[in-house]
Each structure stands twice: as C-alpha cells, then as structure tokens.
Amino acid sequence: MTVPDVVQVDEATRLTTQPLAPQLRSGVLGPLRFGWRRLTSMRTALLLLFLLALASVPGGFLPQRRINPLRVQSYLEKHTTVGPLLDRLQMFDVFSSAWFSAIYLLLFISLVGCLLPRTRLHLRALRAAPPAVPKVLTRLPASDTWEGDADVLARAEKALRGWRVVRRGDELSAERGYLRETGNLVFHLSLVLLLVGIAVGAFRGFKGTVLVVEGTGFSNTVASYDDINPGRRFHPSSLVPFTLQLQDFRATYAPDGKALTFDAQVTWGRTQATTPYDVRVNHPLAVGGAKTYLIGHGYAPFVRVRDRTGAVVLDQPVACLPQTPQFLSTCVIKVPDAAPQQLGFRGAFTPTTITQDGRVGSSFPGLVRPVLTLVGWAGDLGLDGGVPQSVYSLDTTALKPFDKGQAHALSEGQTWQLPGGGSLTYVGTREWATFQVTQDPGKRLALVAAVGIVGGLMLSLFVRRRRVWVRVRPGAPSTVEVGGLSRTDPERFQAEFAELVRRLRE
Amino acid sequence: MPDKGLGQLGDGLLFTAVVVYALAMLGFAGEQASRKARQSVTAVRDSTQVLVGSGGPSVTLPAETVTSLNPSRAGRFALALTGLGWLVHLSSITARGFAAHRVPWGNMYEFSSCVAFVAVTAFLVLVARGYVERSLGAFVMLPVVLYLGLAATKLYTAAGPLVPALNSYWIKIHVAAAVTASGAFQLSGVVALLYLLRSRYDELTAAERPTRFPVSLGAQLPAAPVLDRVSYVVIAFAFPVWTFAIIAGAIWAEAAWGRYWGWDPKETWSFITWVLYAGYLHARATAGWKGRKAAWVAVAAACALIVDYYVVNIFVVGLHSYA
Numbered sequence: 001m002t003v004p005d006v007v008q009v010d011e012a013t014r015l016t017t018q019p020l021a022p023q024l025r026s027g028v029l030g031p032l033r034f035g036w037r038r039l040t041s042m043r044t045a046l047l048l049l050f051l052l053a054l055a056s057v058p059g060g061f062l063p064q065r066r067i068n069p070l071r072v073q074s075y076l077e078k079h080t081t082v083g084p085l086l087d088r089l090q091m092f093d094v095f096s097s098a099w100f101s102a103i104y105l106l107l108f109i110s111l112v113g114c115l116l117p118r119t120r121l122h123l124r125a126l127r128a129a130p131p132a133v134p135k136v137l138t139r140l141p142a143s144d145t146w147e148g149d150a151d152v153l154a155r156a157e158k159a160l161r162g163w164r165v166v167r168r169g170d171e172l173s174a175e176r177g178y179l180r181e182t183g184n185l186v187f188h189l190s191l192v193l194l195l196v197g198i199a200v201g202a203f204r205g206f207k208g209t210v211l212v213v214e215g216t217g218f219s220n221t222v223a224s225y226d227d228i229n230p231g232r233r234f235h236p237s238s239l240v241p242f243t244l245q246l247q248d249f250r251a252t253y254a255p256d257g258k259a260l261t262f263d264a265q266v267t268w269g270r271t272q273a274t275t276p277y278d279v280r281v282n283h284p285l286a287v288g289g290a291k292t293y294l295i296g297h298g299y300a301p302f303v304r305v306r307d308r309t310g311a312v313v314l315d316q317p318v319a320c321l322p323q324t325p326q327f328l329s330t331c332v333i334k335v336p337d338a339a340p341q342q343l344g345f346r347g348a349f350t351p352t353t354i355t356q357d358g359r360v361g362s363s364f365p366g367l368v369r370p371v372l373t374l375v376g377w378a379g380d381l382g383l384d385g386g387v388p389q390s391v392y393s394l395d396t397t398a399l400k401p402f403d404k405g406q407a408h409a410l411s412e413g414q415t416w417q418l419p420g421g422g423s424l425t426y427v428g429t430r431e432w433a434t435f436q437v438t439q440d441p442g443k444r445l446a447l448v449a450a451v452g453i454v455g456g457l458m459l460s461l462f463v464r465r466r467r468v469w470v471r472v473r474p475g476a477p478s479t480v481e482v483g484g485l486s487r488t489d490p491e492r493f494q495a496e497f498a499e500l501v502r503r504l505r506e
Numbered sequence: 507m508p509d510k511g512l513g514q515l516g517d518g519l520l521f522t523a524v525v526v527y528a529l530a531m532l533g534f535a536g537e538q539a540s541r542k543a544r545q546s547v548t549a550v551r552d553s554t555q556v557l558v559g560s561g562g563p564s565v566t567l568p569a570e571t572v573t574s575l576n577p578s579r580a581g582r583f584a585l586a587l588t589g590l591g592w593l594v595h596l597s598s599i600t601a602r603g604f605a606a607h608r609v610p611w612g613n614m615y616e617f618s619s620c621v622a623f624v625a626v627t628a629f630l631v632l633v634a635r636g637y638v639e640r641s642l643g644a645f646v647m648l649p650v651v652l653y654l655g656l657a658a659t660k661l662y663t664a665a666g667p668l669v670p671a672l673n674s675y676w677i678k679i680h681v682a683a684a685v686t687a688s689g690a691f692q693l694s695g696v697v698a699l700l701y702l703l704r705s706r707y708d709e710l711t712a713a714e715r716p717t718r719f720p721v722s723l724g725a726q727l728p729a730a731p732v733l734d735r736v737s738y739v740v741i742a743f744a745f746p747v748w749t750f751a752i753i754a755g756a757i758w759a760e761a762a763w764g765r766y767w768g769w770d771p772k773e774t775w776s777f778i779t780w781v782l783y784a785g786y787l788h789a790r791a792t793a794g795w796k797g798r799k800a801a802w803v804a805v806a807a808a809c810a811l812i813v814d815y816y817v818v819n820i821f822v823v824g825l826h827s828y829a
Binding site: 064066 | 667669670671673674676735742745746749750753756757758760761762763764765766767768769770771774775777778781782784785788789791792794795803810813818822
C-alpha cells in the first residue's frame with residue numbers, strides 16, 4: 001500500500017495504520033500466526049505482484065486457446081518439440097492455468113488479510129481525536145518555537161479550519177487528510193469487488209454466435225446458435241427471450257478496399273421482430289441483460305437448383321465464407337433432395353471478379369462484378385451415415401464430377417445446364433452477418449468496482465495526510481512550540497507549515 | 507475525404523518541431539558543458555591563488571575566458587526553444603486532426619507524436635513548477651528527438667479515415683488517457699534511469715573510485731533525491747490516468763467486441779504495465795525496496811509499456827492490430 005514504513009518516534013507520530021514487521025513467537029499458534037503475518041506483509045504482496053506480472057508475460061506473446069484456438073493449433077504443428085512441453089505447462093491457457101490462479105489467489109488472500117485490520121484501525125482513527133502532543137516537538141520534521149502566550153491556541157483553531165482539531169488545556173492537536181487512507185482502502189476493496197464481478201460473469205454468463213442471411217433471423221435460445229460458450233453455472237432459462245430478423249446489411253468501402261462502415265438493419269422484439277434497429281460496430285442492440293453485437297459479414301449467393309425431373313429442389317441463399325480481405329469466399333452447395341442422384345457443388349464467390357491465368361480472384365470487397373464459380377458432382381453426399389457433417393465442406397468420395405471437374409463461372413441471372421439434365425441458376429446476391437449475443441450478469445458489479453478503483457486511487461495519491469501540534473509552555477515569559485509532520489510530499493508540507501507559523505505569530 | 511494539403515502541413519510542422527527540439531537539446535548540453543568548463547576554470551584559479559599565496563609569481567587569468575560562454579543564457583535560450591518546439595508540435599497535431607477530420611491519434615504515427623508531446627509538456631510543467639532544473643532538458647530532449655524521428659520514418663501513415671472498429675467517441679476518451687499516461691510514464695522512465703546513473707555515480711565517488719561513461723554523466727545530473735522524487739511525482743500522476751485508460755478501454759471493448767476483458771495481447775500487456783507500476787508505488791514505500799530497486803521497477807514498467815505499444819502492434823496478432 002502507498003503509506004511508507006515509519007521510523008517510530010512515538011505512537012502519535014506514526015502516521016500510518018500499516019502493521020509492524022512480524023516476529024516469530026513460540027507455542028502452537030505461533031508459527032501459524034507467523035506464516036499468516038508473513039503472507040499479509042507488504043514484502044510478500046510485492047513479490048506476488050511481480051510474480052503476477054511475470055506470469056502474464058507468456059500470455060502476451062504466445063497464442064491463447066480461449067482467444068484463438070486455430071493459432072494455438074498451428075503453433076503446435078510448427079513447434080513439435082517445444083509446443084507439447086509448453087502445452088503441458090499450460091502456456092496456451094495462461095489465464096486459467098493452475099500457477100496463474102495460485103498467484104492471484106494468494107495475492108488476494110494477502111490483500112484481504114492486510115485490508116481487514118487496516119480497515120478496523122482506520123475506522124477507529126476516523127472516530128478518534130487527533131493524538132496528544134508528543135513530548136519533544138523539536139524532533140519533528142517541521143517545528144518552531146517563540147515567546148508568546150495562550151492566545152495562540154485560539155488563533156490556531158481559526159487558522160486550522162478544515163482540520164480536525166482538539167484542544168486539551170494548553171495543548172492543541174490537529175489532523176487532516178483522512179481521505180487518503182479511505183481512498184487507499186476503497187481502492188483495494190474495489191479490486192476484490194472486481195474479482196467477484198469477473199467470477200460472477202465467468203460462472204453465470206453466456207456467449208453465442210449465429211450467422212444470419214438477409215431476410216432470415218434467430219431467437220435467443222441455446223438451440224439457435226452455431227456456436228455457444230456458456231459459463232459453468234449457466235442456466236438456459238436465464239437467456240432473455242427475444243427474436244431478431246436481419247432485414248438489410250450494408251458495408252461501405254474506401255476506393256482502396258478499406259472498410260469504412262458496417263451497418264446491419266434489423267427488426268427485433270420480445271415475441272415478434274417488429275422494432276427496427278441498426279446494429280453497427282460499437283453500437284450493439286441491448287435487450288434486458290442481453291447484448292447483440294455485429295461481428296462479421298459475408299455474401300450468400302441465392303441459388304435455384306432443378307433436378308432431372310424439372311422439380312425445384314433447392315431455392316435459397318447459400319452463405320459463403322470469406323477467405324481474403326477482398327472477400328474471395330468459398331461456397332459449398334448440397335442438394336440432398338435431388339433425384340435420381342443427390343447433387344453437390346463447391347467453388348468460389350467473388351464480389352468484384354478479375355480473371356488471371358484462368359484463375360478467378362476478387363479485387364474489391366464491394367459488390368461490383370459478382371461471379372459464382374462452381375464445380376459440380378452427382379452421387380451420394382454421405383449425409384445418411386450418421387456422422388455429422390459441416391455445411392461448409394463437401395465429402396466427394398461417393399460423388400462423380402460433372403465435365404471432368406471443370407469449373408463453371410456464372411454471373412447473376414445465369415444458368416448452368418447440368419450434363420444429363422437439371423440446372424443451377426445463380427439468381428442474385430444476398431449478404432449475411434454474424435451476430436454474437438452475450439449475457440454477463442457480473443458486468444455491473446465490475447463497473448462499480450472500476451469506479452471505486454479510480455476514485456480510491458485518486459484520493460490515496462493526491463490527498464496529503466498531515467498532523468500539527470501546538471503547545472504553550474507556561475513561564476515568564478511563556479513559550480509557544482509548534483510541530484508537524486507529513487509522510488507525503490514533505491516539501492509542500494514545509495511550505496504549508498511555514499505559512500501556518502506566520503499566521504500564528506501575527 | 508482527408509485534406510492532403512493540411513496533412514502535409516502537419517508532417518512539415520512535426521519535422522520542424524523535431525529540428526527545434528534538437529537545437530534545444532544542444533542548447534541544454536551547451537549550458538552543461540560551459541558550466542563544467544567554468545567550474546574547472548574556477549578550480550584552476552583557486553589553485554593558482556594557492557600558488558600565489560605560497561609566494562610564486564602572481565598570475566591573473568584573462569576575464570574573457572571565464573565569461574565567453576554564459577551558461578545561464580544558453581540554458582534560457584534552450585528552454586525558450588523547447589517552448590517554441592512545443593508550440594510547433596502542437597500545431598502539427600492540430601493540423602493532422604483537421605486534415606483527417608477526426609482526433610489526431612488514430613494510428614501509431616499519430617499516437618507516437620502525441621506521446622512525445624505529452625512528455626515534453628510534462629517536462630515543461632515540472633520545470634515551471636520548480637520540481638527540477640531545466641538542465642535536465644538535455645537528457646529529456648534526446649529520447650524525445652529519437653522517438654519522434656523513429657515515428658516519422660518507420661511508422662509514417664498519411665492522414666486518412668479510421669477503420670470502423672475505431673469509429674467511436676471512446677477513441678477520444680480511451681486513447682487520450684492512454685496517450686497522456688504513456689507520455690508521462692516514458693518521461694518517468696527516463697528520469698528513473700538518470701536516477702540510477704546519479705546514485706551509482708554518488709556511490710562510486712563516495713568510495714573515491716573512478717567513474718566511466720555513462721556513470722560519469724552523473725556529475726551533470728540533479729541530485730539523486732530530486733530525480734527520485736520527480737520520477738515518483740510523474741508516476742503518481744500517470745498511474746490513475748493509466749488505470750482510467752484501461753477501464754475506458756474495457757467499457758469500449760464491451761461495446762465493440764461484446765466483452766470488457768478478454769486477455770487480448772494488448773490488454774495483457776496493459777495489465778502487466780499496470781501491475782508493474784502498482785509494484786513501483788508499493789516498492790517505493792517498502793523498506794528494502796526504496797531507491798534503486800524501486801527505480802529499476804519503474805524502468806521495467808516503462809519497457810513493458812513500449813512492448814505494449816510497439817511490439818504487440820507490430821509482431822503479435824491481436825484485436826488491436828490496426829492501430
């Protein structure tokens with residue numbers, strides 16, 4: 001904590017509630033008490049603080065599983081000897097690792113052990129009168145004596161307005177700046193509160209992501225999400241009921257392809273999606289404790305497929321996954337209802353298409369010259385095997401390609417007549433957006449704690465605590481003794497003290 | 507659309523500011539050199555007088571050699587140059603803001619310029635408030651000039667619009683706080699290093715052992731307690747600002763990414779920096795850690811801050827990669 005150790009003059013001049021250094025005592029409880037006081041000592045806290053910083057360093061350099069599991073995977077593939085070793089040491093899960101947890105838990109135990117007695121002492125000090133005048137005032141960092149009489153005490157009471165002053169006979173004690181220690185305690189207590197807020201969020205929170213094509217929507221239930229990340233003590237019943245429909249997604253780009261704005265125009269409601277709202281980056285939709293964020297976007301070409309019988313077997317937008325900043329996207333189309341054979345297609349969607357050496361590419365992320373380039377297959381898609389398949393990958397083991405696997409490029413409105421009958425039409429282009437919905441019930445507590453942290457910190461760093469004593473020694477003539485001390489910013493206190501002495505000698 | 511002419515004006519002004527700062531640095535160095543020369547001249551004169559006293563022939567030193575270089579005039583001139591450079595620097599930042607129609611701290615180049623600006627401001631405030639002598643300027647302006655030079659050559663970005671993720675009023679609050687704290691922290695890091703030099707110099711001279719470069723620079727530095735106090739005052743100012751910057755960043759992250767803290771590399775290094783400065787404040791108040799050990803903590807914390815800003819942005823993949 002920010003109050004320094006003090007060389008003790010006597011109890012009155014010990015301007016701190018910091019506990020004294022622990023001493024080993026005998027008996028059964030002796031070693032235990034010694035251990036506890038050792039743990040709650042400043043030196044231990046300092047050591048744990050540095051350990052905490054050191055332990056965070058690998059988390060700042062190595063990829064972390066909770067943030068980016070794919071990069072951890074590729075790191076492990078690249079570093080076959082060091083990788084597994086680091087993994088055994090939990091280096092890819094630093095912030096949930098046993099050793100990181102041990103450090104911060106010890107630190108917080110040490111903190112609480114230090115805070116409780118200090119809070120008790122401070123509460124006592126807040127109610128107590130400033131301590132009696134020390135025997136020898138001249139030994140204090142600031143002191144002065146002159147010939148004068150008891151009138152000085154009345155003048156001192158006037159000059160020390162805003163101080164806590166107590167007069168005992170011919171002596172006067174004054175103290176100021178109690179808010180320093182109050183701020184110090186509030187700061188450290190708020191740190192504990194913050195930890196509680198984080199824990200509540202980690203245990204009871206929920207995070208789900210879902211991909212939505214224009215014209216479709218989702219409702220806030222566990223089943224609607226493509227990917228969920230619930231806390232350990234999360235209850236599905238705590239999800240705020242609402243539904244959301246994506247009406248229109250718009251992105252604008254600078255001429256060089258840099259994104260300027262993303263805007264998802266949605267409608268939402270508790271039961272029916274009727275209220276319009278713009279979900280943008282930095283502008284989420286809040287419904288109760290649930291917040292909906294726009295986290296990604298892409299293109300979904302609208303495709304109509306007819307089989308050999310002429311029946312329409314697929315008539316919907318197909319979401320393609322962007323692979324480059326210019327939105328060259330990969331697409332997979334599966335048509336399990338086609339007869340007599342199932343159909344499958346794989347290829348690329350390019351919003352602003354360029355062709356180079358027979359390969360298609362995209363030169364701009366906006367929709368300028370969209371082309372859907374596909375290779376087609378017929379046969380068995382392998383969907384009945386009972387093994388779950390991703391909608392974004394095509395298993396071609398039981399499929400035969402059309403045209404020896406040659407790709408067909410389609411512009412909007414164009415139709416590919418499949419060999420042997422049937423067709424695929426690229427009807428038009430829609431866009432999709434991915435939304436993330438989060439509920440964090442610990443958030444508000446964390447925010448309150450954050451306010452306490454900043455407020456407490458400012459008080460504890462900028463308020464100066466200081467004491468002043470005045471004594472009139474009777475005699476002929478009588479003498480006035482003034483002394484004072486401050487542990488914080490002694491230079492400024494000297495000036496303040498000099499000014500006080502000037503006013504008392506007037 | 508960004509205004510090209512204004513953007514170029516801003517770049518030109520920054521270049522001018524660097525040149526003026528460099529001249530100021532030379533001025534401060536000149537003040538120190540001439541003061542040292544004057545001291546040795548005085549020393550020679552004193553020893554001559556001893557010789558005179560012992561009955562040798564009387565020698566009078568020509569007055570010109572003593573007064574040809576006026577240290578206090580050089581120092582005052584250097585301080586005025588620093589003030590002028592500060593004004594030019596301020597207009598450079600303003601021109602950038604108007605050129606891009608936004609806050610002038612939207613990318614690494616602009617951020618670096620602002621950090622250096624805060625460091626110079628903090629130095630000028632410290633001199634004006636009497637916390638420290640202006641002669642420290644030589645040691646403060648050197649890193650400022652190097653820092654700005656590196657920023658202008660390695661990180662240069664023409665004035666342009668922000669990426670959507672940065673397009674929020676939080677950029678005014680979060681980044682302004684981060685810039686202010688970083689500028690002050692970097693200044694305190696330099697002062698802590700100087701404190702380490704000075705206290706090592708004091709230790710060696712007390713033991714009557716010779717000092718070599720860079721410890722010999724200690725002779726020209728303010729007293730060790732002064733440097734220790736300045737570094738503390740600056741950190742005590744910057745630490746709550748840094749805390750606020752992290753919290754504002756967390757609130758912004760909650761609005762932009764859906765969580766207030768996620769151990770993104772930038773967040774992790776901000777946390778490490780915060781913990782180290784918290785450690786410094788505690789260390790300075792703990793017996794056995796006061797003085798040099800605490801100063802080393804301040805230096806380590808300033809290094810963590812550099813990692814947080816430059817190493818993370820350039821070498822580590824994370825959510826803050828754009829800035």
